[in-house]
Amino acid sequence: MTIRTRFAPSPTGYLHVGGLRTALFNYLFARKNNGVFVLRIEDTDQSRFVEGAAEKLMESLRWAGLEYDEGPDRPGDFGPYVQSQRLELYQKHVQQLIDQDDAYLCFCTSEELEAMREKQIAAGQPPRYDGTWRDRSPNEVQDMLAAGKPYVVRMKMPLEGETSFEDLVRGTVSFQNDLIDDQVIQKSDGFPTYHLANVVDDHYMQISHVIRGEEWLPSVPKHLQLYRYFGWEAPQMAHLSLLLNKDRSKLSKRQGDVAVEDYRDKGYLPEALVNFVALLGWSPGSEEEFFDLKQLEDLFTLERVNKAGAVFDLDKLNWMNGNYIRKMAEEDLVAFLTPFLAEGGADISDEATTRNIIKAVYKGVEKGRDTPRAAAIFLQNEVEITEEAALAYLKDPQAPTVLAAFLEKAREVDTLDDAAFKDIMKSIQKEHGIKGPALWKPVRVAITGAESGPELPLVIEVFGRDKVISVVEKVVARYL
Numbered sequence: 001m002t003i004r005t006r007f008a009p010s011p012t013g014y015l016h017v018g019g020l021r022t023a024l025f026n027y028l029f030a031r032k033n034n035g036v037f038v039l040r041i042e043d044t045d046q047s048r049f050v051e052g053a054a055e056k057l058m059e060s061l062r063w064a065g066l067e068y069d070e071g072p073d074r075p076g077d078f079g080p081y082v083q084s085q086r087l088e089l090y091q092k093h094v095q096q097l098i099d100q101d102d103a104y105l106c107f108c109t110s111e112e113l114e115a116m117r118e119k120q121i122a123a124g125q126p127p128r129y130d131g132t133w134r135d136r137s138p139n140e141v142q143d144m145l146a147a148g149k150p151y152v153v154r155m156k157m158p159l160e161g162e163t164s165f166e167d168l169v170r171g172t173v174s175f176q177n178d179l180i181d182d183q184v185i186q187k188s189d190g191f192p193t194y195h196l197a198n199v200v201d202d203h204y205m206q207i208s209h210v211i212r213g214e215e216w217l218p219s220v221p222k223h224l225q226l227y228r229y230f231g232w233e234a235p236q237m238a239h240l241s242l243l244l245n246k247d248r249s250k251l252s253k254r255q256g257d258v259a260v261e262d263y264r265d266k267g268y269l270p271e272a273l274v275n276f277v278a279l280l281g282w283s284p285g286s287e288e289e290f291f292d293l294k295q296l297e298d299l300f301t302l303e304r305v306n307k308a309g310a311v312f313d314l315d316k317l318n319w320m321n322g323n324y325i326r327k328m329a330e331e332d333l334v335a336f337l338t339p340f341l342a343e344g345g346a347d348i349s350d351e352a353t354t355r356n357i358i359k360a361v362y363k364g365v366e367k368g369r370d371t372p373r374a375a376a377i378f379l380q381n382e383v384e385i386t387e388e389a390a391l392a393y394l395k396d397p398q399a400p401t402v403l404a405a406f407l408e409k410a411r412e413v414d415t416l417d418d419a420a421f422k423d424i425m426k427s428i429q430k431e432h433g434i435k436g437p438a439l440w441k442p443v444r445v446a447i448t449g450a451e452s453g454p455e456l457p458l459v460i461e462v463f464g465r466d467k468v469i470s471v472v473e474k475v476v477a478r479y480l
């Protein structure tokens with residue numbers, strides 16, 4: 001049997017990081033098992049239609065490197081892969097269930113449903129559909145149709161018994177049938193609901209494994225009932241735990257970014273985000289934390305997916321992303337960080353200068369958007385010294401001597417390159433007998449504003465002699 005998985009998002013406007021994890025696990029499971037990964041767009045809810053949303057989703061998946069084998073823009077044998085292009089198929093299957101007496105037309109108006117709800121709540125019962133139209137006579141139904149009354153189609157849930165299934169992550173899960181509503185499978189606009197379309201498509205697209213978020217768990221008994229009515233074998237299922245904020249509440253927009261595009265725009269690398277997301281609920285079974293997609297494809301198993309909620313720890317993502325940035329080849333690094341420098345207002349017209357700035361600051365950058373802050377000293381003509389430790393070096397009794405000597409010697413050279421800088425420092429050491437931190441720290445603080453940071457020779461090279469002199473002069477005037 002060929003393993004076939006699918007990612008089946010509803011195009012709501014962006015790819016949620018939880019969706020990225022679902023897509024990733026489906027992708028990895030398919031790759032690991034020489035299977036096929038399908039992208040299916042579930043757009044039957046016309047009220048939630050968002051222009052261009054499907055394209056955005058596909059773009060985000062491509063950015064993350066999750067290539068699907070079949071999808072809207074990857075023809076396969078089971079298309080079309082967009083549900084709004086498959087309406088006839090759904091209608092045919094809804095009709096089949098009506099003909100089999102496994103589904104029925106329900107003419108309840110929204111006012112009637114609301115009244116039903118209020119009555120149940122008043123009586124202390126859980127609100128639900130009460131089966132008003134479940135067993136009406138064909139004549140009554142005909143009369144309503146003849147009168148042109150709008151209707152939905154509901155499936156019949158068994159009134160007793162239990163539905164159980166083996167979830168590949170959670171083990172046996174059971175539901176009591178009489179607690180489950182007769183689910184609407186076709187809306188009054190003739191469109192199928194998620195449940196019907198999802199089951200029909202998983203069957204015809206020969207999906208072997210459904211891997212999705214745990215919010216879909218309550219749908220399983222309805223889906224299994226539909227598979228039974230159609231006489232189809234249901235796919236295997238795995239429900240992934242929720243993603244949580246650090247305080248263990250459900251990951252939400254209010255506490256941080258949830259859209260993959262936001263992470264991309266802030267300068268997270270796709271490799272880092274994918275690596276991080278892979279570890280949300282899955283563990284490799286070792287202490288190792290860094291994996292590229294290829295390694296994940298080899299390692300992934302559903303057995304190692306945890307059913308406890310997974311905390312989305314932004315600090316960890318930042319740390320991981322910083323690691324990936326530090327490992328980048330110089331060319332890639334410059335190409336990646338330059339736009340962020342420009343976004344921060346830097347003049348990037350001189351390539352060599354831009355490259356030197358990036359080389360000087362990238363080690364202190366965890367994500368692209370940190371670049372302007374890390375490069376602040378290059379973007380200003382004056383340094384602001386706020387650190388206590390940095391100020392203390394300027395208060396050292398020898399600092400005025402060091403800085404005065406430095407300025408004097410710097411004014412004497414034509415160009416202040418690495419060699420000239422080292423010569424100057426050496427001669428100050430010789431002439432004044434000052435060495436080590438007492439010599440180097442005041443100079444570093446006066447040039448960069450901080451006691452540690454970018455390598456001094458790189459800073460000096462980018463600044464050039466005149467800017468070094470003017471920056472140090474200003475520090476001497478202001479802080480000594």
Ligand code: GLU
Nearest residue numbers: 008009010042198212216
């Ligand atoms: N369209 C559903 C969603 O938006 C798919 C759920 C499923 O995978 O069955 O997530």
